[in-house]
Amino acid sequence: xxxxxxxxxxxxxxxxxxxxxxxxxxxxxxxxxxxxxxxxxxxxxxxxxxxxxxxxxxxxxxxxxxxxxxxxxxxxxxxxxxxxxxxxxxxxxxxxxxxxxxxxxxxxxxxxxxxxxxxxxxxxxxxxxxxxxxxxxxxxxxxxxxxxxxxxxxxxxxxxxxxxxxxxxxxxxxxxxxxxxxxxxxxxxxxxxxxxxxxxxxxxxxxxxxxxxxxxxxxxxxxxxxxxxxxxxxxxxxxxxxxxxxxxxxxxxxxxxxxxxxxxxxxxxxxxxxxxxxxxxxxxxxxxxxxxxxxxxxxxxxxxxxxxxxxxxxxxxxxxxxxxxxxxxxxxxxxxxxxxxxxxxxxxxxxxxxxxxxxxxxxxxxxxxxxxxxxxxxxxxxxxxxxxxxxxxxxxxxxxxxxxxxxxxxxxxxxxxxxxxxxxxxxxxxxxxxxxxxxxxxxxxxxxxxxxxxxxxxxxxxxxxxxxxxxxxxxxxxxxxxxxxxxxxxxxxxxxxxxxxxxxxxxxxxxxxxxxxxxxxxxxxxxxxxxxxxxxxxxxxxxxxxxxxxxxxxxxxxxxxxxxxxxx
Ligand SMILES: [Zn+2]
Numbered sequence: 019x020x021x022x023x024x025x026x027x028x029x030x031x032x033x034x035x036x037x038x039x040x041x042x043x044x045x046x047x048x049x050x051x052x053x054x055x056x057x058x059x060x061x062x063x064x065x066x067x068x069x070x071x072x073x074x075x076x077x078x079x080x081x082x083x084x085x086x087x088x089x090x091x092x093x094x095x096x097x098x099x100x101x102x103x104x105x106x107x108x109x110x111x112x113x114x115x116x117x118x119x120x121x122x123x124x125x126x127x128x129x130x131x132x133x134x135x136x137x138x139x140x141x142x143x144x145x146x147x148x149x150x151x152x153x154x155x156x157x158x159x160x161x162x163x164x165x166x167x168x169x170x171x172x173x174x175x176x177x178x179x180x181x182x183x184x185x186x187x188x189x190x191x192x193x194x195x196x197x198x199x200x201x202x203x204x205x206x207x208x209x210x211x212x213x214x215x216x217x218x219x220x221x222x223x224x225x226x227x228x229x230x231x232x233x234x235x236x237x238x239x240x241x242x243x244x245x246x247x248x249x250x251x252x253x254x255x256x257x258x259x260x261x262x263x264x265x266x267x268x269x270x271x272x273x274x275x276x277x278x279x280x281x282x283x284x285x286x287x288x289x290x291x292x293x294x295x296x297x298x299x300x301x302x303x304x305x306x307x308x309x310x311x312x313x314x315x316x317x318x319x320x321x322x323x324x325x326x327x328x329x330x331x332x333x334x335x336x337x338x339x340x341x342x343x344x345x346x347x348x349x350x351x352x353x354x355x356x357x358x359x360x361x362x363x364x365x366x367x368x369x370x371x372x373x374x375x376x377x378x379x380x381x382x383x384x385x386x387x388x389x390x391x392x393x394x395x396x397x398x399x400x401x402x403x404x405x406x407x408x409x410x411x412x413x414x415x416x417x418x419x420x421x422x423x424x425x426x427x428x429x430x431x432x433x434x435x436x437x438x439x440x441x442x443x444x445x446x447x448x449x450x451x452x453x454x455x456x457x458x459x460x461x462x463x464x465x466x467x468x469x470x471x472x473x474x475x476x477x478x479x480x481x482x483x484x485x486x487x488x489x490x491x492x493x494x495x496x497x498x499x500x501x502x503x504x505x506x507x508x509x510x511x512x513x514x515x516x517x518x519x520x521x522x523x524x525x526x527x528x529x530x531x532x533x534x535x536x537x538x539x540x541x542x543x544x545x546x547x548x549x550x551x552x553x554x555x556x557x558x559x560x561x562x563x564x565x566x567x568x569x570x571x572x573x574x575x576x577x578x579x580x581x582x583x584x585x586x
Contacts, residue, residue, distance in 0.1 A: 019487070020509075021522040025061050027051075028534050038234040040469040041166030043478050047538045049486075056163025056171035063538060066486035066518075067465050068174065071206060072153055074483065075176045075459060078202045082194040084149040084178055089131045091155060095121035097130040101437045106303060106330045112157040112171075124157035129434045129456060132179040136452060137440030140181065146442065146452075147187045149195070151178035153461060165236065167462045168422060174461040182453040183444065188429055192224075195457045199228050199425050202459070206468055207481035207586050208424075213239055214248035215426060216320030224429040229421030230467040239421050242409040250418065251320035254410040255403035257312075257365050266370045267385035269353075274382045278348025280313040283382060287373060290314070294373045295366055295386070297350045299339045299358075302328035306338060308355055309400060310362035310388075312369070316402040325361060325398035343377040351375030352392040353383055359395040362388065367397050422467045425459035472562075478539030479562040482585040487520040489578060490540040494528045494547035501546045504556070504571060508544065511575045517582070536561070541585050544569075544578060560585065 027048040036042040044050045049064030060068055076086065095113070098104035104111075104123075112124040125131065132150065140146070156175045163171050178195065182188045196212065203210045208230050215227040227249060229239055240246075240253035248254070277283045284291045294313030299306055300322065307326065311317050323331040336347050342358065343350050351374035352360050371385045374392075388394055405418040435441070435451035444450050465484070472479045482488055489512060493505045502523070509521045520540055522531050528547075535543050545557040555568040558581055569577035 019062070019520050021520060022524045024520075026063055026538065027061070028537055030533075036166065038165045038168070038466075038470065039473055040168065040234075040466040043469050043473055043537075044166055044466065047478055050167065056160055056169070058167055058170060058172075063486040064465070067468075067480070067484055068462060070484040070486075071461050071464050071468075072174070072176075074202055074205050075153065075461060078198040078205075079151050079176065079178065079195075081201075082149075082198045084151045084195075086152065087150045088152050088154065089125070089128050089135075091125055091157070093123045093125045093128070093131055095123060097134055097438075098123055101130055101434055102329070103130070108330060108332075110158050110160065112159045125154075126156050126158045127456075127458070128152070128177055129179065129430070129454075130438065133434045133438045133440045133452075133454070136181055137435075137438060140442055140452075143183050143442055143444045147180060147182040147191060149178055149180040149191060149455075151176055151457075165234070166466060168466045169236065170462070173463065176459040176461055178457040180455040180457070182455070183442075183450070185453060188453050188455050192427060192429060192455050192457075195455075196226060196427055199427070199457075199459065203228060203230070203424065203464075205483050206464060207483060208464075208467060208471060210424065211239070211241075211247055211421070213241075214252055215423075216249060216252040216324070226427050227423045228425040230424050230464075230471065231419060232422050232467065232470040233420055234470065235420040235422040237421050237423050238418055240403055240405070240407075240416050240418050242412060242416050243414050244409060244412040246409055246411050249320075249423075250402060250404065251318045253403040253416070254399060255407035255416055256410055256413070257315065257401055257403070257407055264371055266387050266390070269386050269391050270384050271376060272373075272382050272384050273380060274349075274376075275380045277380075277382070283373065284313065287382075287384070289373065293369075293371070295352070295362075295369065295388075297352050297355075297375055299334040299342060299350060300331050301334045301338070302326045302331050306334055306342060306358050308350075308352060308358055308360045310352060310360065310366050310394070311401050312363070312365055313373075315363070315365070317363075317400055318402040321398070321402075322361065322400045325396070325400055326359075343375075345375070345377045345379055345381075349375045349377060349379060349381060351377050351383060351386075352388075352394075353377070353386065355392070360393065361400060362394045362397050363401045364397050364399055365401060366394075422463065422470065423460075424464050424467050425457070427457045428455060430454040430456055473539075476533075477537035480539045480541055482541045482582065485518075485539075485541050487518040487540045488582055489517055489542045489544055490520045490522060490535050490538070492522045492531050492535055492543055492545045494531075494545065496523060496525045498548050500551055501548060504551065505546045508546070508556075508574055512578065515575060515579060517578070542578065542581060544574070 029046045033045045051059045153176045180191045210230045215225045238250040291313040373384045432451040441449040512519045543559045558567045
């Protein structure tokens, strides 16, 4: 591609709205342009990188026997109502109506649609197992789109779905696809880590995410030296209990005027936040429930949702809380709370003499003892584990790092096939629901993750495997006919040899062109200048390492091919 004819609008300055390195560099290098909040245009460089990643994904999915299909973006609401997800998926599900007021979802994921295909087309156990996948634009009505294409409202995803007779077969495919993911991310030159994850709105029993390590990642990962790794919302750990050797006192009412937060109450009463118990009212699939953790800890909504077997957990709105407790938000407590389940974290059980909300304006209760002063429906592990807690498996101290989630795999079991009555006839003549798995991979997100890990102060340093172009030819001065003649020839010969070449033939200053070359970051820059040509050489420079090789003009094409072979 000749740069003089290409749509590669570069910027010198960082765009003010961009928070992360990848977002800044994708904008500055002209890969993407924002159309509106959370919606992006891919310009030629961005599109080419996207296609490279897409092709790697396609090759590795095909290699483990998956078949590519394409399902519609428009998903009729009737299918989503069969599984109940139309109601529980929440506001992120993008809902539209046609001219006859028929409702559709712009698909964020396709379990319902693919299950509908399979229940209509697959009859016998003989046809199992199999896996289909698609690479398609997905929609999610994000409350707060951010980080450029990492959290956008429209994005490119690969989603795969597998169908099985039994769990062993599902396990095998799950492993095959996780192996394929490993190869995909290795080919994309990413440093990544598979971790245990929460199943969220997709559901099912087991889930793994592949996290790309990045300081600006939005996910927190908990890791242990024993090899344990999980997202923070899912991680298990041993939380140190505070000492509780004191004798239980008599429950007592204390005035706490306008003291609503843990910090305010603990400071006002002069006690450690770990001696408070906070009570948060949630709605679990629409049903109110009280969740209790120690005042110095946070609740993992993912663990709470698993403990309750609920699809969707949201904090209850203030009017629901006031109706249940008879008090404004900030004074909720478990004592005398009637008619709803009280779920407490295990760390709450041994506590004595704690402070809780009094279910009355400006009132807390002290010297409260769980079990004696209030009933707990069930104790579960619902605490959000953090760095410094101890590993549940080996007891070592847990560490944490940040990452970008680039893919997730789920064992769904029969969640979708049962609710949609999707069955096959087994060998014994009995109709049984399909056992399913699903496997998502964010293609546009992977491009951003690659840039997060491959950049320096001057711009992007694309790995060869996903670079929009392998080589950039840079002519120092377009006024030298000798230089442009050689550049034209090299451009033609390299393309003929199957190399993707960007040819900077713009009539700009050398300074501008060198800066732009570093910014757009093609793996190998070949510079043609009058001085080099006097000695009969062109200069090849590896973007990532800065390593320079002088290539004789006559051997330039072969020399470039040799260097490319050494690049990741
Ligand atoms: Zn451990």
